[in-house]
Amino acid sequence: MTARSEILPALAEVFREHGYAGASLALISQATGLGKGSLYHLFPGGKAEMAACVLEEIDAWFETNLYRPLRERDPPERGISDMFDSVASYFRSGQRVCLVGVLALGTSRDLFAEAVRGYFARWVAALADALRRSGQDAAASTALAEEVVAQIQGAIVLARALDQPALFTRALATLRSRMATAAG
Amino acid sequence: MTARSEILPALAEVFREHGYAGASLALISQATGLGKGSLYHLFPGGKAEMAACVLEEIDAWFETNLYRPLRERDPPERGISDMFDSVASYFRSGQRVCLVGVLALGTSRDLFAEAVRGYFARWVAALADALRRSGQDAAASTALAEEVVAQIQGAIVLARALDQPALFTRALATLRSRMATAAG
């Protein structure tokens, strides 16, 4: 009696490491310790349902730990600062890849287009909201929010490509201080 | 008698669209119009050699159109400006994905680790060189160069995820003006 939520982390890691196409049931079975029988019992929809479930959980995590604080935390600078803490820990200081980003670049984007779009749209919207609340005008807030989210995604790519996780940490620090001056 | 160079563009497009794992020989055969016989005649090493060849060509293109101008163009501001033009056209104003970025995020990074690392390392180094020549101190040049390359990669991800190619164009414009003030 294994619950879906118990194996979602392992499942997410497989998709992150191998992408949607590369995450074979054999790999998934090995990573979760569950046979095909159990997997298809938990996820009758197969791989697609597994990935959808993982995305749902990721979205929920970001909603709780990023989006909501960004929208509601007072002063808004606190929400922004917390965002950087959460991002740093979630992406393991640059050693962990963003599954949603991976899916966005691949063909599987078509399968999960809505989830992928929503993830980034909500992130940008929440961050822009915090910026607006801190005094920026609406247009500048959205532009800066897009820039910051893109910078985070790009830093993941670059840190991974150069095998320099520290680059990711540095990028976060730079963004943090830039936003402190922008928002303060 | 089809030459390797003739089919490399189609080949690159398949890898870009489907990733390394997702680019099956059936897809490759269809995209290039060549049967397996011809493919394995041109690339005895199979998929791995095809991808390596594509990466080599990409690297050569960037060397000619980006890295060298960045290092040698005078004044350096010209090289930087040309870089943005080249980047905009190469990535089809945000509608085309960066294959090297895709590989960097996937497992296939291990297979092409050196090529992936070299691509980004040379880009950052060339851009940092141009910045240094334009008067920035060495440390700031490298930091800014990493930031810019990351921003470009992130903008690709974000533009694709949100299905808003214009976001990529806007990001380039922002970077361009920021660097004009930094380098000028």
Added chain:
DNA sequence: TGATTTTTGTACCGATCGGTACAAAGTTGT
């Protein structure tokens, strides 16, 4: 033209793919 070599299409290989069937094993309620 005929001999030689390069290029191509097709049939095939074992392995693995995602997914299904189903019975054994485990759990639960009584």
Added chain:
DNA sequence: ACAACTTTGTACCGATCGGTACAAAAATCA
């Protein structure tokens, strides 16, 4: 203990994977 139900492992399915063998077909050279 027994029946009802849930969870799991294993065998198997057709399809497709990357790759090989090889002969027909082109092209080249004499």
